Amino acid sequence: QLQLQESGPGLVRPSETLTLTCTVSGASISSSSYYWGWIRQPPGKGLEWIGSIYYSGSTYYNPSLKSRVTISVDTSKNQFSLKLSSVTAADTAVYYCARRPQWGAINYWGQGTLVTVSS
Amino acid sequence: EIVLTQSPATLSLSPGEGATLSCRASQSVSGYLAWYQQKPGQAPRLLIYDASNRATGIPARFSGSGSGTDFTLTISSLEPEDFAVYYCQQRSDWPHTFGQGTKLEIK
Numbered sequence: 001q002l003q004l005q006e007s008g009p010g011l012v013r014p015s016e017t018l019t020l021t022c023t024v025s026g027a028s029i030s031s032s033s034y035y036w037g038w039i040r041q042p043p044g045k046g047l048e049w050i051g052s053i054y055y056s057g058s059t060y061y062n063p064s065l066k067s068r069v070t071i072s073v074d075t076s077k078n079q080f081s082l083k084l085s086s087v088t089a090a091d092t093a094v095y096y097c098a099r100r101p102q103w104g105a106i107n108y109w110g111q112g113t114l115v116t117v118s119s
Numbered sequence: 120e121i122v123l124t125q126s127p128a129t130l131s132l133s134p135g136e137g138a139t140l141s142c143r144a145s146q147s148v149s150g151y152l153a154w155y156q157q158k159p160g161q162a163p164r165l166l167i168y169d170a171s172n173r174a175t176g177i178p179a180r181f182s183g184s185g186s187g188t189d190f191t192l193t194i195s196s197l198e199p200e201d202f203a204v205y206y207c208q209q210r211s212d213w214p215h216t217f218g219q220g221t222k223l224e225i226k
Contacts, residue, residue, distance in 0.1 A: 046206065047163065047220075049214050051214075052215070060213045060214070061214070062214040063120065063214065064214075096162055105153030105208065105210065106208075107168075107174060109163060109164075110162065111162055
């Protein structure tokens with residue numbers, strides 16, 4: 001059974017870089033034809049797609065965040081990561097990692113982790 | 120980017136009634152639309168993918184329809200556990216945007 005687990009600091013200072021890691025168990029992150037991605041949800045609000053990385057290494061980012069976002073994969077640890085730079089209070093949200101088959105919708109989600117941006 | 124507009128924002132119904140939720144895209148997404156259910160404190164759960172295909176383990180009372188720009192999620196007879204927030208998402212073009220959600224609440 002595939003499981004995804006987010007990890008990282010729950011509090012980040014304004015202007016710093018938010019870094020989260022998603023550990024994948026039950027499947028290889030190098031498996032072909034899957035996208036691994038990040039979605040966030042500010043408290044009490046809707047879902048926002050942040051970006052994805054394909055198993056081949058190609059990346060796709062939300063244009064609204066593109067200048068600040070980097071998604072990368074560490075195949076040796078079966079993990080993928082999110083870096084969001086120059087954070088502000090508007091980046092406070094629950095961050096989810098997720099997997100989507102190439103020909104389908106997101107069918108596996110992590111439990112989510114709350115990141116608060118505050119001094 | 121493709122904007123998805125869900126309606127209504129809130130739907131108040133009683134258990135046993137049927138529900139119809141709408142998702143409209145600002146441009147055609149072909150059939151590449153999914154529906155998710157989210158309960159408080161939980162991650163979203165996939166219900167429907169590619170407009171009309173039920174995900175694994177999803178009850179038959181959930182059905183999806185539509186293509187192009189207009190899509191519908193139908194719940195034939197509401198169970199108490201169906202009261203939640205529902206989101207649509209398109210994968211036709213990057214970024215893979217979500218709708219703003221429809222809250223299905225108990226009347």
